[in-house]
Amino acid sequence: MHRRTLLAATFGAPVLLPGAARAQAGWPDRPIRVVVPFGAGGPTDVVARLLADPVGAALGQPLVIENRAGAGGNIGTRAVTQAPADGYTLVLNAASPLVINQSLYRDMGFDPAKDLVPISRLTTGPLLVIANPALGFNSIGDLIAEAKRRPGALNYATAGNGTVPHLATELFLRAAGVQLTNVTYRQTPDATQSVVRGDTAVFFDSPASIRHVRAGTVRALAVTTPRRFAAFPEIPTVKESGGPDISVEAWYGLLAPAGTPQPIIERLNAAFRAALRRPEVQQRITALGFEAVGDSPDEFSRFLAAESAKWREVIESAQIRVQ
CATH class of the missing domain: 3.40.190.10 (Periplasmic binding protein-like II)
Incomplete structure (x- = not known):
């Protein structure tokens, strides 16, 4: 049976497969690769590098950031879906490859809802x-x-x-x-x-x-967020400014290949959430125009499902396509 058939069918908790206990024993005992499917210097990359040191220190192994840009984030994301589900390859991603591109492209080469498992939404901010x-x-x-x-x-x-x-x-x-x-x-x-x-x-x-x-x-x-943003509270929301009640966030989150053992997912979630609570990290995130989130895998899963539905409706209504 194909490996992906055995995995979660939606954004949700991964299935613990036979042998997973052996795979997680002693984890991590080598560096962890974090793929950023966009170019160096962009906001996704900046968030990844900001969190790499405190998370690496907590886990006892360095996080190595790898930029693999192309096709709206699809190339780097697809590479992660094809990596071993052992906790040593992760993706720090934005909205496009996770909740938008599947409604734009005929074939991305992967299904984010089946081939990835959420760990945590890390940051969010307004447009x-x-x-x-x-x-x-x-x-x-x-x-x-x-x-x-x-x-x-x-x-x-x-x-x-x-x-x-x-x-x-x-x-x-x-x-x-x-x-x-x-x-x-x-x-x-x-x-x-x-x-x-x-x-x-x-x-x-x-x-x-x-x-x-x-x-x-x-x-x-x-x-474009439902409430004013702490870094520039003088700027009103769209609704306060005389417009419709819309909500759009620029957010970034961490995911792993589907089938990654649940104890590893939980440990990664705890390490990243702890890093996001550090005052110096929060200050740097705010300076970038974002807020720290650090939610649970289940919360991130529900958020991804809601975002996918929202953008699918917008794309279909506007008849937007990318060939």
Whole structure:
């Protein structure tokens, strides 16, 4: 019988297979590889490297970060699903390969709900809705009013078709009942600069754009989380700013190949949650524009299922596809 057939059919607790007890004896006795399926220097990579030292110290073995970018995170994630389920290969991932790409790609080469087991959601943060100051928008309500007055005339930036900012904007447009025109850029900094220059009106940006807000080159209209964010509490939520009640998070989580023994999952969960509680780690996470989470495998599993359903509906409604 195929190995994956024996494993969890959904995001949930792994099945403890025969021989698993032998596999976990003395674990870990060598370095643990943590695959980041995106390029070095991005937020996923930064979170992984921030946590590597305290977690490695707690486990008594170093965590080695390996960047394997490509295909929206699919390449590195697929490599982890094909690795031995022994606790020595993990993936620190973002939303795209886990809850979005399966609705965009015909075949990713793996099923995240069957081939991976959640360990913990590590961090979360809002997207910042930024606008060019020359437009005179002071709130999401102002943006909606102008979009209704001139349907399709305003442009919004994205950093790729099917990315979280793109889907967040589509979710907002449908909830608000307005039309904006998508202008796609190759990467997030290019999309941010398009708003700075005035080439586009708005961008649902990463929290890193707060530096542009504070420099006055863009105006922050709202955050996309249900409550205000501790690092910049002066910025209202989308709903408070006169828009629909939407919720979009930029989050990162840790997973292992399905079939990884439950005691190893639990020990990894405990080590990462302990690291996230350290004050110096929380301070650095807040400086990045995020908050520490550190939930249980079951909580992360339920969160992933809810996120998958939400983005599937958005993608199907907007008829978004990546070939």
